Amino acid sequence: MDTPGTMIGNVNLKGDYYAAAFCAPEIASKARAGQFVHVRIDDTRNDWILRRPFSICDTDPEKGTVTIVYKVVGKGTAALSGLRPGSICDIMGPLGSCFTPPPDATPVAVCGGYGAAATFMLTRGKKGVLLLGARSEADVILTDKYEKAGFDVRIATNDGSAGTRGFVTELVPRLLEERPQEKFFFCACGPHPMLMALARLLREIGQSGQLSIDHRMCCGVGSCFACVVKVNDPGSADGWRYARSCAEGPVFNLEDVYTGD
Amino acid sequence: MADLSVDFGKFQLKNPVMTASGTFGYGFEYSRYYDISRLGAVVVKGIRMTPSHGNPTPRVAEVTGGMLNAIGLQGPGVEKFLHGKDYMPFLRKSGATVIVNIWGTTVAEYAEVASRLDAEREGITALEINISCPNVKAGGAAFGTDPVLAAQVVSAVRKATTLPLITKLSPNVTKISDFARVAEENGSDAVSLINTLSAMCIDIETRRPVLANKTGGLSGPAVKPVALRMVYETAQAVRIPIIGMGGIMTGNDAVEFLLAGASAVAVGTANFVDPFAPLKVIDGIDAYLDRHGFKSVRDIVGALA
Numbered sequence: 001m002d003t004p005g006t007m008i009g010n011v012n013l014k015g016d017y018y019a020a021a022f023c024a025p026e027i028a029s030k031a032r033a034g035q036f037v038h039v040r041i042d043d044t045r046n047d048w049i050l051r052r053p054f055s056i057c058d059t060d061p062e063k064g065t066v067t068i069v070y071k072v073v074g075k076g077t078a079a080l081s082g083l084r085p086g087s088i089c090d091i092m093g094p095l096g097s098c099f100t101p102p103p104d105a106t107p108v109a110v111c112g113g114y115g116a117a118a119t120f121m122l123t124r125g126k127k128g129v130l131l132l133g134a135r136s137e138a139d140v141i142l143t144d145k146y147e148k149a150g151f152d153v154r155i156a157t158n159d160g161s162a163g164t165r166g167f168v169t170e171l172v173p174r175l176l177e178e179r180p181q182e183k184f185f186f187c188a189c190g191p192h193p194m195l196m197a198l199a200r201l202l203r204e205i206g207q208s209g210q211l212s213i214d215h216r217m218c219c220g221v222g223s224c225f226a227c228v229v230k231v232n233d234p235g236s237a238d239g240w241r242y243a244r245s246c247a248e249g250p251v252f253n254l255e256d257v258y259t260g261d
Numbered sequence: 262m263a264d265l266s267v268d269f270g271k272f273q274l275k276n277p278v279m280t281a282s283g284t285f286g287y288g289f290e291y292s293r294y295y296d297i298s299r300l301g302a303v304v305v306k307g308i309r310m311t312p313s314h315g316n317p318t319p320r321v322a323e324v325t326g327g328m329l330n331a332i333g334l335q336g337p338g339v340e341k342f343l344h345g346k347d348y349m350p351f352l353r354k355s356g357a358t359v360i361v362n363i364w365g366t367t368v369a370e371y372a373e374v375a376s377r378l379d380a381e382r383e384g385i386t387a388l389e390i391n392i393s394c395p396n397v398k399a400g401g402a403a404f405g406t407d408p409v410l411a412a413q414v415v416s417a418v419r420k421a422t423t424l425p426l427i428t429k430l431s432p433n434v435t436k437i438s439d440f441a442r443v444a445e446e447n448g449s450d451a452v453s454l455i456n457t458l459s460a461m462c463i464d465i466e467t468r469r470p471v472l473a474n475k476t477g478g479l480s481g482p483a484v485k486p487v488a489l490r491m492v493y494e495t496a497q498a499v500r501i502p503i504i505g506m507g508g509i510m511t512g513n514d515a516v517e518f519l520l521a522g523a524s525a526v527a528v529g530t531a532n533f534v535d536p537f538a539p540l541k542v543i544d545g546i547d548a549y550l551d552r553h554g555f556k557s558v559r560d561i562v563g564a565l566a
Contacts, residue, residue: 015465026416029443038288038537040534046326047325047326047483048323049323049326049327049481049482049534049536050323050328050533051533091533092536094501126504168552176420215318215320216318216319216320216321216322218321218328218330218533219284219532220533221290221291221292221293221294221536222286222290223284223285223286223290223291223306223532223533224283224286224321224332225286225306225315225320225332225335226318226320226321226330226332227318227320228315228318228335229318229322236312238314240311241314242314242315242335247290250492
């Protein structure tokens with residue numbers, strides 16, 4: 001078997017989106033949906049020094065491999081997209097909290113863009129639903145994998161180039177209308193404004209779920225307090241506190257998510 | 262294997278490698294990776310009287326050779342620190358040598374925190390007075406860039422506790438050794454330097470500063486030469502021991518600080534890159550000493566040829 005951290009694949013999905021697979025037997029055996037790995041990309045460079053967090057999209061515990069799906073957004077991810085199989089990255093993980101849909105509920109992944117990577121391992125449980133929002137068809141990824149896994153996939157795009165035109169949150173009431181008797185559990189990952197809108201909506205209509213929320217991360221283990229997000233805290237004078245998304249999250253229970261300013 | 266122990270007079274450390282405050286949480290976070298009692302000392306994130314939220318996000322930005330942070334001293338407050346299970350009670354059980362970094366928004370608050378920690382001092386080896394955080398409006402560097410206020414803070418804390426005191430200095434001054442002298446004259450048992458360098462970066466697409474706080478503190482390999490010069494300059498100016506820090510990533514980096522006159526060092530940003538960095542720095546110092554036939558780490562402190 002390869003040395004842990006050895007890249008075994010790095011393929012372009014479409015546009016700026018890639019899927020990279022690494023040999024990481026220990027992470028593969030432990031990882032749960034919603035958790036992440038913290039990757040040091042090319043430690044010979046000094047124009048960046050920090051690790052990059054990536055949601056774990058998929059694992060193969062037997063082969064000992066872990067797959068991440070990423071979009072090229074900066075120097076680190078650009079360098080990652082240029083690495084070839086055989087390259088070695090220092091990978092920490094699995095880190096953070098995970099999605100825990102109750103066994104009697106249908107999991108509904110509500111994702112924005114490549115947020116769909118964070119919820120993919122939910123497809124190992126009960127057959128569920130993917131509600132995917134994206135700017136346009138160019139940002140719709142992983143839907144084929146969800147469909148293959150038996151998920152009911154529904155898409156909303158801002159420009160209407162795939163699925164229905166509009167926001168992903170608009171797909172939620174439609175789903176509830178179509179399947180009124182069903183108990184759902186919503187598992188979400190996407191841009192912050194989408195998550196806040198979804199949290200308000202789910203509360204309003206009395207649905208339960210969890211949201212993966214994070215912020216620009218640094219240490220990945222809870223020591224630096226860079227990646228904090230606001231969570232409800234009745235004990236605090238302001239009613240909220242900053243929680244570390246790497247250590248206390250990234251998956252937070254809906255009732256803990258602070259949706260104020 | 263050379264003798265790595267260091268002697269600060271009022272306290273001793275098993276080796277010269279500490280963690281820099283704010284880069285190691287409260288020790289708990291790294292205890293899942295290794296036994297933190299192997300470190301010279303764990304210096305915890307800054308503690309004041311009350312809990313504080315810290316600054317809005319984004320709080321960090323990456324720059325060439327380092328990073329900026331403007332965390333803003335988020336913290337649990339002294340009571341939760343003393344009694345919350347993942348804080349001091351955990352640290353006492355861990356067997357780690359603990360140095361508590363303290364701050365306040367007034368001179369009186371610094372003294373109050375020191376006195377509160379003094380009252381429950383079991384397991385606390387020393388206090389580090391933070392007069393150098395560049396990211397809080399009141400407190401921190403406001404005290405560390407004015408020699409009169411710096412003297413007041415150190416002197417007030419000195420009266421509040423008999424615990425050994427380390428004063429952490431700001432590099433954002435004209436002459437850092439002047440501030441080291443102020444700390445020494447007012448009863449500090451050691452000085453630690455440097456805190457981060459006040460800095461900024463801008464996203465040219467949005468035309469906004471990257472950090473919500475607009476400015477932050479620069480750390481990482483980029484600051485090492487500056488930190489080293491400041492340690493060297495301070496070593497000529499004071500008799501109290503110096504804890505050197507600023508961009509230490511390897512044992513060889515640490516040796517440079519020891520040669521410049523630091524009696525011990527702290528590892529900061531490197532913790533974010535590699536959780537095991539402080540242990541590798543200890544091993545690296547040891548290997549250097551063996552390679553050059555030094556029996557003790559004390560033999561290379563200030564030992565420029």
